[in-house]
Amino acid sequence: MFLIFRPSLLLKPRRFCRYATVTAQTSAQQRSLNRTKYQEMVKKKPPIPESVLVFPNRSANAPAIVDTHTHIASTYAAYRTKYPEGRFSTVHELFRGVTEGHRVEAVVDVWCEAPVRAIWRELADSAVSEDDRAQKWGGTEYYFAMGVHPHEARHYNDDVEKNILEAMAHPRCVGWGEIGLDYHYDLSPRDVQQDVFSRQLRHAVKLGKPLTVHTREADEDTERILKAEVPSDHKVRPPSTFRDPIFDALFLECNQIHIHCFTDTPEFAQRLLDHFPNLYIGITGVITYSSNLNTSATIKNMIQPPSEPQSEATSDRPPTATGESLPSTSIPRGRLRILLETDAPYMVPGNIYDAPSLSTLKNKRLPICHTAMIPWTAEFVASVLGDGRTAEDVLLEARENARAMYGI
Ligand SMILES: [Zn+2]
Ligand SMILES: [Zn+2]
Numbered sequence: 534m535f536l537i538f539r540p541s542l543l544l545k546p547r548r549f550c551r552y553a554t555v556t557a558q559t560s561a562q563q564r565s566l567n568r569t570k571y572q573e574m575v576k577k578k579p580p581i582p583e584s585v586l587v588f589p590n591r592s593a594n595a596p597a598i599v600d601t602h603t604h605i606a607s608t609y610a611a612y613r614t615k616y617p618e619g620r621f622s623t624v625h626e627l628f629r630g631v632t633e634g635h636r637v638e639a640v641v642d643v644w645c646e647a648p649v650r651a652i653w654r655e656l657a658d659s660a661v662s663e664d665d666r667a668q669k670w671g672g673t674e675y676y677f678a679m680g681v682h683p684h685e686a687r688h689y690n691d692d693v694e695k696n697i698l699e700a701m702a703h704p705r706c707v708g709w710g711e712i713g714l715d716y717h718y719d720l721s722p723r724d725v726q727q728d729v730f731s732r733q734l735r736h737a738v739k740l741g742k743p744l745t746v747h748t749r750e751a752d753e754d755t756e757r758i759l760k761a762e763v764p765s766d767h768k769v770r771p772p773s774t775f776r777d778p779i780f781d782a783l784f785l786e787c788n789q790i791h792i793h794c795f796t797d798t799p800e801f802a803q804r805l806l807d808h809f810p811n812l813y814i815g816i817t818g819v820i821t822y823s824s825n826l827n828t829s830a831t832i833k834n835m836i837q838p839p840s841e842p843q844s845e846a847t848s849d850r851p852p853t854a855t856g857e858s859l860p861s862t863s864i865p866r867g868r869l870r871i872l873l874e875t876d877a878p879y880m881v882p883g884n885i886y887d888a889p890s891l892s893t894l895k896n897k898r899l900p901i902c903h904t905a906m907i908p909w910t911a912e913f914v915a916s917v918l919g920d921g922r923t924a925e926d927v928l929l930e931a932r933e934n935a936r937a938m939y940g941i
Contacts, residue, residue, distance in 0.1 A: 581897050583616045588905055589890055590634030596928040597638035599935040600904040602711070602745065602793045602815055602874035605642045606652055608901055611878040615900040624656065628904075629671040635905040638932070639674040639941045643745065645682035645711045647689050649696040653679065657705045676941055678708035678745045680737075686721035686729035694736070701740055707939040709737035710745025711793055714758075717749045727754060734762040743939050744790045752801040763790065765809055789938045791815055794876045799830040806835070806870060813872045813938050816931075818882030818902060821913045829917045836867035836920060869922070872938060873910055873931040877902040882909040 609624040621627035644653045660666050660675035679700045681689045700706055712733045714726050721729075737744055744763065748755040793815035795802060805812055814835070820828040878901040885906055886894060911931070912924040922930075935941055 580615065580900055581894060583612075583619050585891060585894065586612075586899065586901065586903065587631055588635070588888070591636055591908070593636075595636055595908075596925050597636045597932055598904060598907045598928065599638055599873070599932050599941065600640045600875050600877075600907055601791065601872040601935050601939065602643055602817075603640055603877045603904060604645075605640070605656065605877075606644075606650070608878040608903060611901045625659070625669045628673075629669075631903045631905050632673060633671045637671075637673045637904050639676060639935065640904055641707060641745075641939060641941070642675065642677040643711055644677060644679040644700075645685065645747075647681045647685040647693045649679065649693060649700070653677065653700060654703075657700075657703050660705050674941060676705050676707040676939065677703075678710045678743075679706065680710040680712040680733055680745065681729060682711055683713050683715040683726045683730065683747060684718060684720040686726045689725075689729045689732075694732075697733075698736065701742060707941060708743040708745050708791070709733060709740070710791070711747040712737075712745070713747040714751035714755050715747060715749045716751040716754075723754075726751075727758060730755075731758055731762055734758070738763055746790060746792050747794070748792060748797065750797065752797055756801065756804060759790070759805070760808060763809070766811065789813065791872055791938055793817075793872075793874060794819060794880070795831060796825050796827055798827055799834045802831040803834055811937075813870050813934055815872045815874045815876075816910060816914060817874050817876045818880040818885075818906065818910050819876075820910060820917070821883035823883075832869070832871060832914060832917060835870055836918060869918075869927065869930045870934065871914070871927075871931055872934055873907050873914075873928070875902050875904055875906060875910075877904065882906055882913060884913050885909045 605624060605628060609621075609627050612619060612621065612627055621630050642656065644650060656675070657677055659669045666672060666675060677700075679697050681693060681697070697709070701709065712730055714723070714730055716723065734744065746755070746759070789811040790805075790809055791813050792802070792805060794817045795814045796819060802814055806814070814831060816828060816832070819825050820832075881899045881902040885891065885899070888909075891899075908924060908928065911927040914927045915922050915924045918927075
């Protein structure tokens with residue numbers, strides 16, 4: 534996903550209207566006073582206390598979290614917009630503040646703007662040494678992917694491409710993306726989106742890079758372009774590009790496709806899964822939204838394709854919230870080809886409001902999403918599957934898929 538933050542919206546003039554109508558003849562001085570009052574009010578009363586963004590620690594035995602798609606710099610920007618005087622004053626502080634004690638093993642941070650944001654290097658360099666990862670990222674393995682989002686396709690040019698190619702050589706880079714097509718917003722002309730998508734795919738395939746794909750309401754064109762540009766076993770890099778044996782071994786295992794934040798039709802997902810054996814479907818908190826039934830249907834198809842008759846062993850089994858009462862080992866199951874992701878700062882899982890630590894929120898909503906929310910998405914996936922998998926099973930399976938997908 535990709536949206537643009539405008540901190541200025543916080544003080545949009547129309548917000549002052551209710552003060553301006555207190556008297557029929559409000560003077561300029563009065564308006565100025567009212568504006569000050571409003572600014573003070575915003576400062577003193579953020580929508581909800583920022584402390585609720587930090588969740589109680591998870592158990593030391595809980596399965597590790599891997600967030601395969603997040604926008605860390607944008608999450609920090611969103612946080613500062615909501616909490617201008619918040620306690621976390623750097624990207625690293627916020628990251629550690631919300632993830633420490635949550636067994637977050639790895640994250641893939643995604644850069645998708647054009648022109649490329651120079652700050653990418655600062656964050657990537659801060660994760661090169663083990664010491665830095667321990668100090669700055671709280672021990673989490675920080676990786677990143679880079680590409681130009683379809684919204685930004687109209688700004689793609691040779692300079693942007695040069696910057697991306699440079700980033701691809703960074704030791705923490707694990708993928709090219711997010712790239713693709715978005716016909717929902719159409720922020721770049723469709724022919725430009727297609728050209729830029731193809732062009733980036735060609736580079737990524739040549740380099741043997743894992744692909745992070747964003748597609749929304751563009752099923753036919755995304756499928757056509759992927760099939761045209763990416764070998765179906767997108768796995769082995771051409772020998773001519775081989776340089777370093779360790780580097781190459783990593784790529785031999787992880788040249789895969791991640792269709793991130795999937796919300797399109799289950800049929801589309803199935804066609805992609807059938808064609809590309811190394812393709813995974815990215816699941817965000819949007820799976821919990823009542824407006825989106827596609828993602829749930831997609832994962833159900835994955836474990837039991839509609840063409841197969843339902844076995845008695847599964848058809849009589851009522852769906853459960855966590856599946857804990859059913860022994861997972863005795864259940865016949867299909868492979869769950871999913872990756873868990875937040876796409877933060879958006880897509881807070883809807884089921885998170887059942888958490889005891891959020892009971893004081895009442896009808897308010899968390900202003901940002903972050904990596905420690907992944908277990909709620911896993912919980913929801915388990916409840917949708919209803920095949921005996923627990924949230925822990927889902928986390929473990931997705932963790933292994935993340936390793937296969939990005940080599941992380
Ligand atoms: Zn996206
Ligand atoms: Zn994204």
